[in-house]
Amino acid sequence: MAKQQVSRSIVVHAPAERVFALLTDPRRHADIDGSATVRGPLHGPERLVAGSEFGMDMKMFGVSYRMTNRVVEYEQDRRIAWRHIGAHRWRWELEPLDGGATRVTETFDYSTTGPFAVLYQLAGYPSRNARAIEATLPRLKKLVEA
Template sequence: MDTSSTPSPAPHDDAAALPSAAVQAVWPERVDAGPHAVAYRLAVAAPAEELWGQLADPHRHHEVDGSGTVKQKVTGPHRLAVGDRFTVAMAKFGVPYRMSNTVTRAEPGRVIEWRHPGGHRWRWEFRDLGDGRTEVTETFDYSGLPKAAMRAHELVRTPQDNARGIRASLTRLAARHL
C-alpha cells in the first residue's frame, strides 16, 4: 500500500476543532434590576431591529420562550405599539389558561414591554453593541405590585422560576442567531 500521497494529520488545535458558533456560547449574566425584579442579559449575534421585531410580535413569543408555558395561539397585532392588547394561550403544570397583556412601552430597536393583569411587567431591552451583535436584557418586574402580592410571588418562588425561564429564553434567542 502506497502511503506517500496520504496527508499527514495537522497538529491538534482545540480552537480549530470547535464549531464557529462556540465562541458565542456564553450564559446569560444577571443584571441588578432592584429587589423586586429579575433580569438577565446576553449578547446576541443579530441587529437590534431584527430582535426587537421578533419580540414585538407576540405571535412569535413561543419561539424563544424558555419557561415552556407560552403556546402558539395568540390574538392581537403582529407588531405591538403602546396601548395594544394581546392574549396568549399558556399552560403551567399541564393546566391551560389565557393571559391578556397590555403594551406599556414600545420603542423600535430599543425596548418592548407589556403588563399582565396582575400588574407585573415583562420587558425586553436591546442595545446595539456596534459589531453586529445586540445586548438583550429580559426583565420580570413585580416592583409595582402591592406588598402582599410581592410577598405572595416570593413565597411561591415566582422570581426563581422566572429567572430560570429568562435564562433559557435568552439562550434560545441567541441560539437562533448562531
C-alpha cells in the same frame, strides 16, 4: 439587579432592529419562551406597539388558560414591556454594541405589584422566572442569529 426584579442578559450577534422585530411579533413568542408556558397566540396585531393588546394560549402546572397582555412600555428597537391582569411586567431592553451586536436584557419586574410582591417571593417566582429567562435568552439568540 434591582430589588423585586429578576434580569439576565445575553449578547446576540445581530442588530437591535432584528431582535426587536422578533420580540414584537406575538406569533413567535412560543418559539422563544423558555418557561414552557406560552403555547401560542390567540388574538392581537401582527406587530406590537405601545398600547397593543394580545392574547396568548398558556399552560402551567398542567392547567391550560388564556391570558390577555397589554404593551405598557415601548421604545422602537430599544425597549418593550407588557403585563396582563397582574401588575408585574416582562421587559426586554436592547443595547446596540460595536460590530452590529446587541445586548438583550429580559426582566421580570414585580416591583409594581405593591404589597403582593411578598406573595411572588413566597411562591418562588423570582427563582422560577430567573430559570425561565436563562432558558429563553439562548432560544432568542439562536432564532435571531439563524
